[in-house]
Amino acid sequence: MIVSKIKDENSFYIDINLSFFDGEKTEKATPRKKQKARSEGQVAMSKEIATAITLIVGFLSLKMLGSFMYEQIASVMNFNFTLIQDADKIISDDYLLDLFIYLMIRCMVIAGPICIVAMLVGIVTNIMQVGWHPTTKPLQPKFDAFNPATGFKRLFSFKQIVDALISIIKIAFLIIVVYNSIKDEIYPILNLAYMDLFSGVLYICNLCINIGLKIGYFFIIIAVLDFAYQKYSHNKKLRMSKQEIKDEYKQVEGDPIIKSQIRQKMRESALKRMMQEVPGADVVITNPTHFAVAIKYDREKEGAPIVLAKGVDHLAQKIKDVARENKVEIVENKPLARALYSTVDVGKEIPPELYQAVAEVLAFVYKLKNMV
DSSP states (O other): OOEEEEEOTTSOEEEEEGGGGTTOOOBOOOHHHHHHHHHTTOOOOOHHHHHHHHHHHHHHHHHHHHHHHHHHHHHHHHHHHHHHHTHHHHOOHHHHHHHHHHHHHHHHHHHHHHHHHHHHHHHHHHHHHHOSOOOSGGGSOOGGGGOHHHHHHHHTSHHHHHHHHHHHHHHHHHHHHHHHHHHHTHHHHHGGGGSOHHHHHHHHHHHHHHHHHHHHHHHHHHHHHHHHHHHHHHHHHTOBOHHHHHHHHHHHHOOHHHHHHHHHHHHHHHHHHHHHHGGGOSEEEEOSSSEEEEEEOOTTSSSOOEEEEEEETHHHHHHHHHHHHTTOEEEEOHHHHHHHHHHOOTTSBOOGGGHHHHHHHHHHHHHHTTOO
């Protein structure tokens, strides 16, 4: 617990527990948390967009397919009426079954196009909002949903209040649109009794389609506002505290302290292996106080001399100490020691531009050992 004392105007001390602020979720969600939420079906999606577009496309489809649907319905009705006069002769159990199958097929032919269009529009609008990422996790049972306390809290949440307000606005607008549309058409509606059946049905259908399109256009505005709110609400729900971000980083990248310890162990192991190579060197070239580079040349193998070990300051001194203990010659050559340390990694061959200088040092060492 972190406690801070603040002095007010009357010189009284007030204890404030700052630990309450540790878990405040003020940071944007990380890509990993967004991906995890997406895999669980938690996405920013507005159902109003699908509703609005489905309404518009559905009523437009009705307008375009109206004549086709009318012809199909008229055909079915004519067929049914022809059965009345011969009902006693042809009606049987087998015939009724065939009649039922026939009527079901005709209903599917009549309503099928509209249903298929509505289904495709719903799928496409959802994919446009969140992309294609099917998951079954939202269908899995959540036992906390049966908790009355949780349900009561969710019932009066801010999201539910917003959804309720949107529903009230939609209902109010539906009433206004229907009232104004019927009010403007009140005289034609009263004259329906003087119209023939075809003209009356056609007029009613056109009126309903126009009302539906007006409702759909208004729902587009509602859908855009709702999508912006859903996006904001979703991002707010995914916010993280600074501690959560640190914990996630530890899970993904590993604990920085442990990683540092591992790197330290790796450096110590590499240093130990490097120091074990020094006794096998032909010569150690020094600066003489700052740099030390151990060189080995195997005359039986083709290739250039190899740097077995190198170091600066304290490490350079350790290399020289090991060299003395194992009677490895130490030669002072400041420019060469600096050049080898700067340009050649441990275990690598020296570059061609240093062949001459290194060869002279090796020749000097071999002469001292009576190897030439």
